[in-house]
Amino acid sequence: MNGSGSPTLEEVAALAGVSRATVSRVVNGSPKVLPDTVAAVEQAILQLGYVPNRAARALVTRRTDSVAIVVPEPDSRVFSDPFFARMLSGVSRTLAPTPSQLVLLLEPAEADDQRLLRYLRGGHVDGAIIISHHGRDNILQELAQLPLPIVFSARPLGVDVPVASVDVDNVAGARTGVQHLLSIGRRKIATIAGPLDMTAGIDRLTGYQEVMKEAGLPAMVAYGDFTPDGGEQAALRLLDDHPDLDGLFVASDLMATAALRVLSQSGRRVPADVAVVGFDDSVLATTTTPKLTTVRQPVEQLGSRLAEILLAKIAGEEHTTAEIYDTELVIRDSA
Amino acid sequence: MNGSGSPTLEEVAALAGVSRATVSRVVNGSPKVLPDTVAAVEQAILQLGYVPNRAARALVTRRTDSVAIVVPEPDSRVFSDPFFARMLSGVSRTLAPTPSQLVLLLEPAEADDQRLLRYLRGGHVDGAIIISHHGRDNILQELAQLPLPIVFSARPLGVDVPVASVDVDNVAGARTGVQHLLSIGRRKIATIAGPLDMTAGIDRLTGYQEVMKEAGLPAMVAYGDFTPDGGEQAALRLLDDHPDLDGLFVASDLMATAALRVLSQSGRRVPADVAVVGFDDSVLATTTTPKLTTVRQPVEQLGSRLAEILLAKIAGEEHTTAEIYDTELVIRDSA
DNA sequence: TTGTACGCGTTATCAT
DNA sequence: ATGATAACGCGTACAA
Numbered sequence: 001m002n003g004s005g006s007p008t009l010e011e012v013a014a015l016a017g018v019s020r021a022t023v024s025r026v027v028n029g030s031p032k033v034l035p036d037t038v039a040a041v042e043q044a045i046l047q048l049g050y051v052p053n054r055a056a057r058a059l060v061t062r063r064t065d066s067v068a069i070v071v072p073e074p075d076s077r078v079f080s081d082p083f084f085a086r087m088l089s090g091v092s093r094t095l096a097p098t099p100s101q102l103v104l105l106l107e108p109a110e111a112d113d114q115r116l117l118r119y120l121r122g123g124h125v126d127g128a129i130i131i132s133h134h135g136r137d138n139i140l141q142e143l144a145q146l147p148l149p150i151v152f153s154a155r156p157l158g159v160d161v162p163v164a165s166v167d168v169d170n171v172a173g174a175r176t177g178v179q180h181l182l183s184i185g186r187r188k189i190a191t192i193a194g195p196l197d198m199t200a201g202i203d204r205l206t207g208y209q210e211v212m213k214e215a216g217l218p219a220m221v222a223y224g225d226f227t228p229d230g231g232e233q234a235a236l237r238l239l240d241d242h243p244d245l246d247g248l249f250v251a252s253d254l255m256a257t258a259a260l261r262v263l264s265q266s267g268r269r270v271p272a273d274v275a276v277v278g279f280d281d282s283v284l285a286t287t288t289t290p291k292l293t294t295v296r297q298p299v300e301q302l303g304s305r306l307a308e309i310l311l312a313k314i315a316g317e318e319h320t321t322a323e324i325y326d327t328e329l330v331i332r333d334s335a
Numbered sequence: 336m337n338g339s340g341s342p343t344l345e346e347v348a349a350l351a352g353v354s355r356a357t358v359s360r361v362v363n364g365s366p367k368v369l370p371d372t373v374a375a376v377e378q379a380i381l382q383l384g385y386v387p388n389r390a391a392r393a394l395v396t397r398r399t400d401s402v403a404i405v406v407p408e409p410d411s412r413v414f415s416d417p418f419f420a421r422m423l424s425g426v427s428r429t430l431a432p433t434p435s436q437l438v439l440l441l442e443p444a445e446a447d448d449q450r451l452l453r454y455l456r457g458g459h460v461d462g463a464i465i466i467s468h469h470g471r472d473n474i475l476q477e478l479a480q481l482p483l484p485i486v487f488s489a490r491p492l493g494v495d496v497p498v499a500s501v502d503v504d505n506v507a508g509a510r511t512g513v514q515h516l517l518s519i520g521r522r523k524i525a526t527i528a529g530p531l532d533m534t535a536g537i538d539r540l541t542g543y544q545e546v547m548k549e550a551g552l553p554a555m556v557a558y559g560d561f562t563p564d565g566g567e568q569a570a571l572r573l574l575d576d577h578p579d580l581d582g583l584f585v586a587s588d589l590m591a592t593a594a595l596r597v598l599s600q601s602g603r604r605v606p607a608d609v610a611v612v613g614f615d616d617s618v619l620a621t622t623t624t625p626k627l628t629t630v631r632q633p634v635e636q637l638g639s640r641l642a643e644i645l646l647a648k649i650a651g652e653e654h655t656t657a658e659i660y661d662t663e664l665v666i667r668d669s670a
Numbered sequence: 671t672t673g674t675a676c677g678c679g680t681t682a683t684c685a686t
Numbered sequence: 687a688t689g690a691t692a693a694c695g696c697g698t699a700c701a702a
Contacts, residue, residue: 006458008679019689024681032687051457055393056679059694064390066438079424080618085414092441101459102439103401106427122386123341124436228621257622264624283415286563287592289599289624343695354673359697367671391695394678 007048016044027052066101067310068128072116072139073107081226081254082282083299087131087153090303098311100126113139120146127314129306132156133198133226149313151306154199155322162320164313166306170200173295173327174207177277178249180293180329182215186247186275190220192234192259194251201226204251204279220245224255231255235262246274247335253280257288260334264289275335290333297327342383351379362387401436402645403463407451407474408442416561416589417617418634422466422488425638433646435461448474455481462649464641467491468533468561484648486641489534490657497655499648501641505535508630508662509542512612513584515628515664517550521582521610525555527569527594529586536561539586539614555580559590566590570597581609582670588615592623595669599624610670625668632662 013023018037025033026041033041044050058064069091071084095102103125105116120128120143127149132140135157143150144159152165181189191208194201205221212219222238224230231250235258238245248263250256256278260270268274270290278285281296302325313319348358353372360368361376368376379385393399404426406419430437438460440451455463455478462484467475470492478485479494487500516524526543529536540556547554557573559565566585570593573580583598585591591613595605603609605625613620616631637660648654 006456010679020680021682021690022688025688028681034687037687049456051453053394053679054457054459055390055399056694057681058390059388059394059679059696060681062694069439079420080417082415082417082420085417085420088439089414089441092439096441102441104404104423104427104437104439106424106431106437118384118386121341121384122389124389228618254618254622261622261624261626283563283589284619284622287589287596287619287623289596291596344697345695355696356674356698357672360672363697369671372671388695391678392697394680394695395697397678 006053007050008053009050012041012044012048012050015048016041062123064124064126065099066103066125067095067307067314068103068105068120068125070105070116070120070128070130070132070143071107072113072130072132072143073134081252082284083280084131086282086299087303087306090300090305091129091307092303093300094304094307094311100311113142117142117146120148127151127310129153129310130156133200134195135197149310151310151313151319153302153306157197157199163322164309164319165322166302166309167199167322167324168297168302168327169324170203170327171207171210173279173297174204174249174251175211176327176329177279177295178208178211180331181247181249181275181277181335182211184271184275184335187217188220188242188245189217189247189249190222190238190242190245192222192224192231192238192248192250192255194224194226194255196223198226201251208249224251226252226254228254228258231258232262235259239263239266248274248276250276250278253278253282253284253292253294256292256294256334257284260288260290260292271333271335277329277335281330285330285332288334293332293335294330295327296330298325301325341388342385343388344385347376347379347383347385350383351376397458399459399461400434401438401460402430402642402649403438403440403455403460405440405451405455405463405465405467405478406442407448407465407467407478408469416587417619418615419466421617421634422638422641425635425640426464426642427638428635429639429642429646435646448477452477452481455483462486462645464488464645465491468535469530470532484645486645486648486654488637488641492532492534498657499644499654500657501637501644502534502657502659503632503637503662504659505538505662506542506545508614508632509539509584509586510546511662511664512614512630513543513546515666516582516584516610516612516670517546519606519610519670522552523555523577523580524552524582524584525557525573525577525580527557527559527566527573527583527585527590529590530558530560533561536586543584559586561587561589563589563593566593567597570594574598574601583609583611585611585613588613588617588619588627588629591627591629591669592619595623595625595627606668606670612664612670616665620665620667623669628667628670629665630662631665633660636660 131153140156154167193205222234224234278294285292475491489502528540557569559569613629620627
């Protein structure tokens with residue numbers, strides 16, 4: 001026993017009557033150790049409750065067995081959206097059976113980008129997953145160029161080097177949603193789009209615009225910022241400008257919930273007067289009245305895949321492609 | 336430069352023309368270093384982009400500068416509730432200015448408790464925050480007895496040793512909510528309680544029962560599991576058993592949203608026919624129709640305080656008391 | 671004030 | 687198959 005209470009390799013070796021090296025081999029599953037020796041060592045490990053010292057190991061292997069999940073967003077919007085928790089859940093699920101631990105790097109207050117970059121460059125983690133929504137400054141570009149395995153949760157805006165990323169097909173998802181509104185007979189279809197400094201905002205708007213154009217219908221757009229407040233403002237503007245609209249495609253469930261409320265308060269029935277389609281299929285979608293018809297993104301799966309790719313990159317594989325996953329229309333009561 | 340690309344103390348020393356030890360002193364802010372020397376060293380550090388190797392440092396200091404946030408819940412309910420993200424945000428906020436990193440320990444699949452305990456005992460982190468909702472098995476008891484600074488996010492059920500914990504006054508919060516229903520003239524007040532293996536479930540029910548008893552009114556209770564589905568089932572049962580109820584106190588916003596929907600579908604108007612009060616003040620509360628009146632818990636603050644206490648314990652302070660924070664009634668449209 | 675020298679617990683190389 | 691032994695990068699008595 002050393003001072004800190006944890007037994008060391010040395011002590012296990014002494015108890016098992018072998019050398020440090022042999023114990024190390026057993027711990028790391030080396031094939032060339034006599035079964036008898038293995039048994040003796042394992043017995044000693046059990047008896048002492050030995051746990052390898054990660055710091056010592058990291059020092060020599062130059063691997064930390066930990067990966068970072070980075071949220072380089074100074075504002076707390078990320079947290080109010082259930083999206084983030086689902087992502088985390090997915091990442092964690094594929095990391096669980098590996099030795100890798102999840103280190104959370106958040107930028108809660110004013111952006112101290114240099115600190116973040118220093119940390120990532122300092123060899124404290126083996127790789128990083130970037131959950132970023134905005135193309136803020138050029139932090140994404142700097143992250144992309146780090147000499148460290150990195151994957152992005154969405155095609156990072158304004159980055160001109162090839163990166164690995166995982167995302168849903170936002171354009172196609174939006175198309176599905178708008179087409180559904182068309183298919184149930186709506187013609188005066190407006191959209192509440194997300195901010196244009198996020199790929200999700202841009203692409204979902206594009207999908208809406210494409211379908212409307214193909215149908216020969218005029219586009220009606222208001223912008224929100226993916227928050228309930230933003231959704232509310234946008235919905236009010238829309239009703240003001242186009243009181244006769246009969247369909248509404250909203251770029252996120254969080255904003256859609258607010259829109260539903262605004263519609264209801266304006267005396268409109270959903271879906272009878274105005275049919276509403278959201279985007280995400282978050283927990284929120286089933287808490288509204290009526291339940292929200294929405295475009296589901298498989299967020300947990302994205303997170304899971306993100307982790308898989310990162311692990312592969314850490315293992316040395318090249319990977320600089322954008323993986324795109326399909327969305328799925330979930331029809332409930334609002335459209 | 337060594338193989339990994341990061342410069343070492345040695346290289347900084349060479350460039351600055353001093354010894355390793357002196358550089359180390361500068362890095363760690365030792366007071367007795369000549370200003371000139373400090374300047375020279377800092378210049379060298381900057382020039383080389385030196386970052387201390389955390390593994391090497393941890394090896395000798397026996398501190399890891401990282402704390403764990405542990406969610407020993409095998410099911411994913413934690414993630415569907417915005418509560419968790421807010422907690423994380425609070426913890427992260429007070430950790431940000433410190434050197435400590437946040438390590439996330441989740442138990443996504445079947446509980447591998449021993450693995451978790453081994454990890455925590457292995458000196459990989461300096462301390463841990465336990466976010467636990469259930470009194471599952473005796474994992475909490477085992478955690479509480481670990482030779483490691485630990486704080487709990489709520490008074491842990493079934494633990495008979497003194498522990499440090501932070502929570503809101505759930506009894507008082509529930510009382511406030513129910514009293515509000517009384518104050519607006521409701522007399523047939525039911526509750527949707529949480530599960531009785533969580534302190535939040537028990538205490539909020541207690542608060543409800545106390546107030547009802549004091550008012551000489553009969554209690555009407557249905558149980559949910561803090562999910563929307565559970566809330567829906569409970570609401571249906573309640574309406575079935577007590578079709579004439581005019582007030583409803585729901586132990587969580589997530590369940591309350593479902594209850595609102597059930598009430599609406601049953602043809603009842605909220606708050607005209609039935610007034611509803613939730614608990615949490617999560618993002619959900621403003622997404623419903625009508626907006627939810629609810630008992631706010633300062634979740635970010637709890638997380639923040641949790642981190643503060645943990646840091647203090649790591650620094651050597653004793654701390655085994657339960658800190659209780661106040662809730663606040665947020666009156667919106669549902670009651 | 672600064673430098674020397676040792677030890678932290680592990681892996682990896684090289685003998686045996 | 688196993689055992690010495692040398693790194694890994696850093697902090698810190700102890701010396702100077």
